[in-house]
Amino acid sequence: MTKSIPLRQADTEPSQIWKQLDADHQRRALQLLARIALNFLTAHAVSPPMEDLPCLNNEATRSYEPTTLHAPR
Numbered sequence: 001m002t003k004s005i006p007l008r009q010a011d012t013e014p015s016q017i018w019k020q021l022d023a024d025h026q027r028r029a030l031q032l033l034a035r036i037a038l039n040f041l042t043a044h045a046v047s048p049p050m051e052d053l054p055c056l057n058n059e060a061t062r063s064y065e066p067t068t069l070h071a072p073r
């Protein structure tokens with residue numbers, strides 16, 4: 001069972017709180033912290049930067065009809 005924890009946090013060190021938790025509550029607190037860390041990492045994961053590919057067609061296509069390219073002969 002846990003002991004009462006003072007509400008004023010300025011005077012309380014985290015290690016004092018940890019010592020007052022029983023083993024089951026310590027395990028549950030670690031599981032919660034692990035889930036928070038995993039959520040943080042997956043939500044803020046940065047994908048590798050993609051190279052800017054040069055645009056092959058600088059003109060906008062005005063219709064959705066298929067276009068054909070005419071190669072010079």
